[in-house]
Amino acid sequence: MHGLVNRAIEEFARVTYGEPVWATAAAVAGVDPRGFELMGDYEDRVTACLLSSLAARLGRSTEEFAEDLGAWVAQRPSVRRLLRFAGSDFAAFMMTLEELRGRGQLVAPGLELPALAVTVTGQGWRVASDCHVLWLHAVTGMLHAMADDYGVLAVIEVADSGILVDVPVVDFNEARPFSISDPAVGAA
Amino acid sequence: MTLAEATLALMPMHLQVDAAGQILSAGPTLRRLVGDAATFEEAFEVVGQTPTGPLLRLAHAERVFLRTRTQPAQILRGRAVALPDGGLVLNLGLGIGLVEAIRGFGLTDRDFAPADLAMEFLFLHEANSAMTQELSRANRRLEDARSRAEAEAFTDPLTGLYNRRGLHLSFEALRQGTLHADPQHFALLVMDLDHFKTLNDSQGHAAGDAMLRHVADGLRAITRGIDTLSRIGGDEFVLLLPGLCDPAVLEAMGRRIIAQVERPVEIGGEMCRVSASLGAAISSRCRRIDWDCMAAEADGALYAAKHAGRGCIRIAAADEAEGS
Numbered sequence: 403m404h405g406l407v408n409r410a411i412e413e414f415a416r417v418t419y420g421e422p423v424w425a426t427a428a429a430v431a432g433v434d435p436r437g438f439e440l441m442g443d444y445e446d447r448v449t450a451c452l453l454s455s456l457a458a459r460l461g462r463s464t465e466e467f468a469e470d471l472g473a474w475v476a477q478r479p480s481v482r483r484l485l486r487f488a489g490s491d492f493a494a495f496m497m498t499l500e501e502l503r504g505r506g507q508l509v510a511p512g513l514e515l516p517a518l519a520v521t522v523t524g525q526g527w528r529v530a531s532d533c534h535v536l537w538l539h540a541v542t543g544m545l546h547a548m549a550d551d552y553g554v555l556a557v558i559e560v561a562d563s564g565i566l567v568d569v570p571v572v573d574f575n576e577a578r579p580f581s582i583s584d585p586a587v588g589a590a
Numbered sequence: 591m592t593l594a595e596a597t598l599a600l601m602p603m604h605l606q607v608d609a610a611g612q613i614l615s616a617g618p619t620l621r622r623l624v625g626d627a628a629t630f631e632e633a634f635e636v637v638g639q640t641p642t643g644p645l646l647r648l649a650h651a652e653r654v655f656l657r658t659r660t661q662p663a664q665i666l667r668g669r670a671v672a673l674p675d676g677g678l679v680l681n682l683g684l685g686i687g688l689v690e691a692i693r694g695f696g697l698t699d700r701d702f703a704p705a706d707l708a709m710e711f712l713f714l715h716e717a718n719s720a721m722t723q724e725l726s727r728a729n730r731r732l733e734d735a736r737s738r739a740e741a742e743a744f745t746d747p748l749t750g751l752y753n754r755r756g757l758h759l760s761f762e763a764l765r766q767g768t769l770h771a772d773p774q775h776f777a778l779l780v781m782d783l784d785h786f787k788t789l790n791d792s793q794g795h796a797a798g799d800a801m802l803r804h805v806a807d808g809l810r811a812i813t814r815g816i817d818t819l820s821r822i823g824g825d826e827f828v829l830l831l832p833g834l835c836d837p838a839v840l841e842a843m844g845r846r847i848i849a850q851v852e853r854p855v856e857i858g859g860e861m862c863r864v865s866a867s868l869g870a871a872i873s874s875r876c877r878r879i880d881w882d883c884m885a886a887e888a889d890g891a892l893y894a895a896k897h898a899g900r901g902c903i904r905i906a907a908a909d910e911a912e913g914s
Contacts, residue, residue, distance in 0.1 A: 409724075436735075440728045480720035487713045490699055508710075509717040582699055582712060583692040 403449040404513045405442035430455040468536040472543025486580045492552035529565040553577035609676030619701040749806035752820035760818040770832035777834040780888045783825035784865040784900045800857045808850040844868045844903030867895040868903035
């Protein structure tokens with residue numbers, strides 16, 4: 403797995419749960435407690451082991467942990483901006499999810515984000531992918547965060563090797579402010 | 591809608607002018623860039639071509655570059671096509687100035703045609719700066735770790751003074767004139783604590799360590815910033831004192847150091863006290879200014895100080911230096 407993904411897990415654990423949680427989980431997973439290298443390339447089993455040891459340490463399932471992680475990453479100011487670039491409203495954002503993988507490649511060569519296929523359903527969208535189920539949960543968390551950001555009320559859940567996104571209320575809340583030219587807008 | 595109208599509707603950055611330069615139509619995004627200009631002349635200055643002449647000349651160039659009058663730093667580029675009636679149609683773009691233009695004119699994603707790569711360009715621009723930031727944070731972390739490791743390699747962790755390696759580097763710097771302006775004149779002082787072994791044996795190593803720290807603090811308190819202080823093992827300290835060549839001054843300095851070391855200190859509830867014997871070598875008295883020669887001189891003087899009853903300083907004499 404790309405160092406960027408592992409770094410995200412590391413930073414999430416450190417910032418949200420504190421150094422001791424990170425240090426213990428890192429030790430169990432055989433990861434250098436000083437952290438990952440951003441552009442490093444690590445074996446997938448390192449990431450898998452880290453995720454399950456962090457989840458176990460916190461008494462949560464790996465799926466729940468992956469979902470929290472996805473939501474947290476989407477709320478980092480710079481990531482949130484990159485995600486908001488995809489569309490001016492939630493519907494446009496959903497349709498450009500198919501570009502997620504390509505956009506990841508633009509961010510960092512070798513960053514393999516899952517390939518997602520989006521189809522419109524009666525009340526929303528269905529996101530299909532043959533990626534690892536934990537990726538599905540991470541994307542689900544990210545979609546939750548972005549629905550909030552766009553002010554949309556959405557029911558989002560993993561189902562049948564895909565994600566179902568139902569939007570009963572489109573204009574649920576004000577969208578958080580966003581300006582493509584000014585990073586300060588909506589950053590707080 | 592005619593084909594011509596449809597074509598213009600697809601181009602939010604187009605401009606249509608008649609032969610006299612009157613603006614007949616401007617795309618909504620271009621309109622934001624040129625304000626309420628009514629003529630080509632009011633909207634643009636042509637870059638890199640003679641400023642006068644019929645507008646039709648623009649149609650001969652493969653690319654035209656136009657400076658906006660509203661924000662002269664902003665140069666648009668595009669293509670001009672001549673119309674049969676002498677007018678022109680231009681399709682313009684922002685090029686590399688895109689990021690500044692978006693800030694300067696407050697543009698949003700709706701201002702660009704969906705086929706335009708402007709948003710992808712912006713995305714890359716942001717992704718690039720976010721990654722650069724993250725990378726430089728990672729670099730800083732490495733740099734911190736490196737300088738910590740370096741400092742640890744030169745210093746004695748117990749006292750914070752230089753270790754033997756730090757002392758040798760400092761000696762070389764002094765000898766080559768990078769540490770002090772006058773490389774020919776300095777003193778090398780070696781110091782052994784008296785009665786330290788007794789303290790260590792009776793009170794334990796923790797008390798011994800506390801005493802070594804106390805001595806180091808005392809040395810720091812009475813020496814100058816340019817002096818080099820080191821502990822090179824056990825209770826053995828070495829000092830380099832730039833500019834100090836007068837034996838009388840050096841002797842006074844030695845007595846101050848001894849007085850400082852002799853100040854009693856409370857360790858583990860008991861008042862403890864050690865003394866020190868000092869031997870010094872002066873560079874100007876030495877045959878060669880090198881480490882082996884000066885250290886041997888100073889060690890000889892230290893031996894003499896111990897022989898004289900400890901708690902004093904001896905300075906290697908000039909004639910002894912000649913003989914060694």
